[in-house]
Amino acid sequence: MRKTLLTLLFLLNLYSSYSQDTIVYFSDAIKENIKPYKKSSNKAYESNDIKEGKKLFDSLVKTKLIGTKFDDFSLKVYKEKNVKINRISKPIFIITYASWCVIPKGEIPALNILAKEHRNDLQFIVVFWDKKNDLKNIAYKFNGNIKVCYANEYYSKDSHIVATIKHTLGFPTSIFIDENKNVVNVKHFENKIKLKTPIKEAITSSYNYFSKDINENLVNSIPKNEGFTTN
Missing domain, CATH: 4.10.860 (DNA Excision Repair, Uvrb; Chain A)
Structure with missing residues (x-):
């Protein structure tokens, strides 16, 4: 009996090690x-x-x-405490920007609306590849449902995330991660809204674009036998 138990324990440990290695x-x-x-x-x-x-x-x-x-990156949040990816229990929608790039008209208001609508089932994060001081004129435009973060080569602890995402995937880029921190999708997005587009039309267009992408990713991030609801 003891020999059988020892064999089972060995096999379980072997399976656990194999799972971690994969x-x-x-x-x-x-x-x-x-x-x-x-x-x-x-x-x-x-x-x-x-x-x-x-x-x-x-x-x-x-x-x-x-x-x-997805790596357990530690993100510096503008005027808030730092946050580690693994401490966020919900799926995460990350968008990367740079303060010196003009964000298309209507995009921020649309993201604010979506972040409020999905506040119970999705964490929105925007990451600017900048130093903290570079965000003073833009961070306030995002509402409290969005974590405004920053990372830059200037900060030694940011070298891993900068090398992994900024220097390889470029920006603007969106990354969707499920609640288990598995990558569901990565996307380059290009908002083609023209400067002279009326603001309401620009917001609606951006909202529809991101909403479709978010809902598809949310559906893909849960088992098929589970339901999905939005607020």
Whole structure:
């Protein structure tokens, strides 16, 4: 009997070790696959083949990044306490920006509306690749349902997240992570709203664009036998 129990314990430990070893982290997947992707994508864009460039990015996401475990990054939150990814119990929608890039008209109000609507089932995070002082003229535009964060090469502790995301995926980029911190989707987005577009129309257009993306990702982030509701 004792021998049988010892054998079972051994097998359980072996299975546990194997399971842990098979976890692929987002940063490792990026590190292992980014060079061939960049080589091919640079060639495509040099040839002005935008369609091929986008196809290569989508392929990288679908075959190498979706399903990986997102790293437990520590994020500096503007005028709030720092937050670690693993301490957020809900799915997470991350958008990366830079303060020196103009955010399209209507985009921030649309994100504010969506963050309020999804406050119970989704955490919105915007990450600016800037120093804290660079955010003073823009952070206040986001409502309290959105965590406004910043990361920059200037801060030594930001080297990992900057190297993993900014220097590889570029920006603006969105990353959707489920509640277990698995990557559901990564996307380059381009808001094509023109400057002269009326503000209400711009907000509606941005809202529809992000809402469709968010709801599809939320559905994809839960088991098929579970229901899904929005507020």
